[in-house]
Amino acid sequence: MRVLQIVPSISLVYGGPSQMVKGLSAALSHEPDMEVTILTTDSNGDTGEAPLDVPLDRPVEENGYSIRYFRCSPFRRYKFSLDLLNWLSEHASEYDIAHIHALFSPVSSAAATIARQKGLPYIMRPLGTLDPADLRKKRQLKRIYTALWEKPNIAGAAAIHFTSSIEAKISDRFGTQTPSVVVPLGVQLPQLPEPGKARANLNIPADKPLILYMSRIDPKKGLDLLLPALETLVNEKFDFELVLAGGNPQNTAYVEQIKQQIKSSPLAPCTQFPGFVRGEEKGALLRDADLFVLPSYYENFGIAVAEAIASGTPVVISTGVYIWEDIQKSAAGWVCGCDVDSLTGSLRLALSDRQERLKRGAAGADYANTHYSWPAIAQQMIEVYQQFL
DSSP: OEEEEEOSOOOGGGOHHHHHHHHHHHHHHTSTTOEEEEEEEOOOOSSSOOOOOOOOSSEEEETTEEEEEEOOBSOGGGTOBHHHHHHHHHHGGGOSEEEEEOSSOHHHHHHHHHHHHHTOOEEEEOTTTTSHHHHTTTHHHHHHHIIIIIHHHHHHSSEEEESSHHHHHHOOOTTOOOOEEEOOOOOOOOOOOOTTHHHHHHTOOTTSOEEEEESOOOGGGOHHHHHHHHHHHHHTTOOOEEEEEOOOTTOHHHHHHHHHHHHTSTTGGGEEOOOSOOHHHHHHHHHHOSEEEEOOSOBSSOHHHHHHHHTTOOEEEETTBTTHHHHHHHTOEEEEOSSHHHHHHHHHHHHHOHHHHHHHHHHHHHHHHHHSOHHHHHHHHHHHHHHTO
């Protein structure tokens, strides 16, 4: 089976949802009779960053699959590429199915239209863009965009790929009857070093609980809930170190706002801000964290949460992270509402009982190994593809 994965960008700047396309492609490529090609652009951020330094319009072999990068042109801000679309139009007949990632992105929308015109079956993964909370952003513009582009694209798709049952339940299909499939994302952990490396690098004592936030610094992530919740616990004499590992090159003003807020709060002496982490540094933080926290208002999956439980770290997440039912079912952490009081209560419970943290961390690792492994997810995805050939 020849599969196209089409995504606006796979730059690390855009976080886990884009990166997972590489994990999926590698897992698919390791299955018999699977050939996978990623079509993407050289976009590396929306403001000021240089494009990715990659070969253009030729296959780049990586981990069993190939990537074709195309220049962002003429609308770099929107990760658009006429060259990508022209290539797709010329070569669509050579493939069996396309898996298109990200709605309300011009290159993905145009790719779906071309696939439909060329008779290439396609599946769309919205990445949370059909969530009512997300649709409220730029509402009028999205209504026009939906009428012109996305409603016909969804109606013509073989299926919509959701990554959690809650995402599937709440998403707006704009009145279409397109089937939905629910297949979670997989986890490919960085190599976990021996315990203590992150603590040594950040000068955190071994007996001081390390609370890890490792995600984009963005208003949707619930930092306006997390900071006051932790301030309350500081005032209650809880001892911990907060590590905010993340950044946001597309909203540097908000990152600076959070830094200034912490600087003038009781959290200042017990907070570190290493920025975006990857590789060994990321693995070391996951290894040493006592608790991972993500109180997002909405999160269609939460790949960072899956990485945390896979590494054996218990989590505190909100019901806005749509795999919260998995966390609750597996006893991999604590689930709270999207409000300060509920989050404070869950953090208080988690910080008060080290043995319970260890127990829930072990339960989460077992669950992730069974449910979030890439080989298992590749098998599920192949079964989905085969339905529509």
